[in-house]
Amino acid sequence: MTTLLETRNLTAFYGDFQALFGVDITVGQGETVALIGSNGAGKSTFLRTLTGLLPAKGQDIRFEGQNIAGWAADRIHKAGIAMVPEGRRLFASLTVEENLLIGASGKRAGPWSLEKVYEIFPDLIAKKNNPGTALSGGQQQMVAIGRALMSNPTLLLCDEISLGLAPKVIKDIYEAVPLIREGGTSILVVEQDVGQAMAVADRVYCFMEGRVTLSGKPADLTKHQIAAAYFGAKNEGEAA
């Protein structure tokens, strides 16, 4: 499999506070990769660094062969990395359809269009002229995912898309993942729900305290290994 994204020894800081310590992650073409780990483990920080929201100048982030570290966020977006941000962050004064259209501002060519997004999320059709923030949480998440897809990304980053949603709604949303993969888009999801991550991903990385503590294919990992990587060795055997 060709490598789409590769980070080497990635670090990140919030002021003086170091949030990532040498993270190495790869995502292959067409692959779905999940990042798991507890709150504050560094997963979201990792995504924010990839998108250019956090400074990464001088580091090594290879995307389609180019080092994109230090690029402005809008340039990274145009290069083909789109993000579904944590908390959805829809634009309140824009309608559902306008929220979707704004995702296409970079004018990249590809399979995604308004029609295609409405095809995978038909619930949105009836609501397309409503303000984006007037929808239910699950529908808002669909808009946020659709908005990211509208840019025809090569790599889709999803930050905690199941957070705060009912299990039924989470299931509906994750049903879209295979449809997104069909278009050839690689997916990197950050997920606190380990079961969900295991079900959807080709490979997982577990984060703890800013480091990758475990990685591999879901089938190859035992519950013990995951619990140890997720909570630290001292809690081994208590959870998962």
Next chain:
Amino acid sequence: MVWINAVLQGVLLGGLYALFAAGLSLMFGVMRFINMAHGDFIITAAYLLLALVTGFAIHPALAVPLVIVALAAAGYLNQRILLNRVLGKDILPPVLVTFGLSIIIQNALLEVFSADSQKLQAGWLDTASFKLSEDLAIGALPLLMFLAAVAVIAGLQFVFYKTPLGRMLRATSDDPEIVPLMGGSNAHIFAIATALASVVVAIAGIFLAMKTNFDPAAGPARLLFAFEVVIIGGLGSLWGTLIGGIILGVAQTVGAQIDTGSQVLAGHLVFLALLVVRPRGLFPKT
């Protein structure tokens, strides 16, 4: 009949005040930026037109678009090079920096054009008028001014709600942090917003130059009118800005009808009264 006339003239004057205010409102709406030099930019546009027409003998039909383009370009560069640096969570740095700009502009205008008050002769526009009845007439210039204001507000409304640029401007107003994840550059979008506002500033300055006497220190009074109009109309509402302008204009002309000296005072009093009754303006953004 004098009262009807006063109201009518006030409505038309309101068009000019709406033009003063629309640019200020736009910059605040998109990036929470309070431009204390707004009035001085209007006066600068007036002087630029005066210099082109009287100093360089350029025909007004050419000078007017030149002023608009020059102001738009200057607005873009000013935002990109200077003002973006002070934009942030705190609204105080932009206020201080543009207050400084205001002083610099006033002194520069004083150096170049002296303290004498000036007016641009608008030829037939100055005197032409339309008779509505025996003792009621409206001047061609005030009417043109009002129509320009309606056109500018309608144009901005169209840009904001019907175009991809407007979508991006509204998105930036909502959540600038996320806009780069949609492929928009904040620095560029902010500068575009200022360029748009500067087009309106230029149009306001062009009419001001033809309508009244102005001098290098005339900016702050225009800024005050602009603030009053924006607050009466409600922040972020374009049509509210036009209504706000009309209310201030009518208050002033009716006030002048009551007592010649109290034109400006009457405007301030109506503004204060509305501030007490509707602190968020007549058409607050929901």
